[in-house]
Amino acid sequence: GVAIVVTRQAVGARGSLRALCQGANLDHEIIRDLLLAESVPADREIPRLASMVRLLRPVALRPARVPAIEALLRAVETTHRAVRGHSERTARLAEHLAAASGMTATERETVRVAGLLHDVGKLGVPDRVLSKPGKLDDEERAVVNMHPEIGHRLLQGVGGLEHALPAVLWHHERWDGQGYPHRLSGERIPRIARLMAIVDSFDAMRSDRPYRGALAPARALAEIRDGAGRQFDPALAATFLGMVDRDPALAA
Numbered sequence: 001g002v003a004i005v006v007t008r009q010a011v012g013a014r015g016s017l018r019a020l021c022q023g024a025n026l027d028h029e030i031i032r033d034l035l036l037a038e039s040v041p042a043d044r045e046i047p048r049l050a051s052m053v054r055l056l057r058p059v060a061l062r063p064a065r066v067p068a069i070e071a072l073l074r075a076v077e078t079t080h081r082a083v084r085g086h087s088e089r090t091a092r093l094a095e096h097l098a099a100a101s102g103m104t105a106t107e108r109e110t111v112r113v114a115g116l117l118h119d120v121g122k123l124g125v126p127d128r129v130l131s132k133p134g135k136l137d138d139e140e141r142a143v144v145n146m147h148p149e150i151g152h153r154l155l156q157g158v159g160g161l162e163h164a165l166p167a168v169l170w171h172h173e174r175w176d177g178q179g180y181p182h183r184l185s186g187e188r189i190p191r192i193a194r195l196m197a198i199v200d201s202f203d204a205m206r207s208d209r210p211y212r213g214a215l216a217p218a219r220a221l222a223e224i225r226d227g228a229g230r231q232f233d234p235a236l237a238a239t240f241l242g243m244v245d246r247d248p249a250l251a252a
């Protein structure tokens with residue numbers, strides 16, 4: 001695997017980022033400003049970033065698009081410290097749940113990649129909002145709730161990701177139809193998105209966030225159990241709980 005570090009020189013007028021963004025049909029100024037907001041990662045971060053790149057290599061992406069995906073992952077990781085590591089953990093849990101649900105090897109691969117990319121739309125959310133220690137106001141909440149659609153737009157047209165896009169767009173939909181962005185309900189929500197909703201929520205609860213500390217495993221599992229049939233697909237929630245019961249290390 002190769003870790004790509006975008007330096008301040010690269011984001012200048014003559015830097016390589018402009019060409020990369022043009023090739024990926026991304027807004028150069030937005031991506032540039034996001035990258036300039038954070039310094040080059042510490043040496044200890046490089047192996048983890050490299051492992052994320054390796055996870056994406058098996059995907060059938062058009063060669064010209066691979067650097068763009070790597071740049072998006074890099075940008076999310078460095079721009080929003082509050083969510084650092086979340087995508088990797090979500091991808092790991094998603095792959096386990098896909099296997100426990102009887103999905104094929106191809107479906108499991110799609111789920112894993114979707115887990116890595118599900119929050120890429122947070123590139124469009126200001127860090128001051130995601131890092132706010134208190135409750136979000138209505139305007140800030142509306143901005144955060146745009147991230148699935150932003151992520152979907154960023155990834156549309158990237159070869160090899162077509163089947164992962166529903167998880168990016170709809171992982172915040174709820175079984176009872178009270179989610180966002182489109183208030184889908186029940187089985188109208190694609191299965192990959194229903195699966196992602198569970199593992200994304202679980203890892204978010206188990207992680208420190210600016211507004212609260214991490215929940216204990218038992219508390220987070222209780223939230224999944226209580227949300228079954230309301231927030232979460234009840235069958236997939238039961239599968240998730242059974243999976244963790246058999247392998248408690250998954251909840252650690």
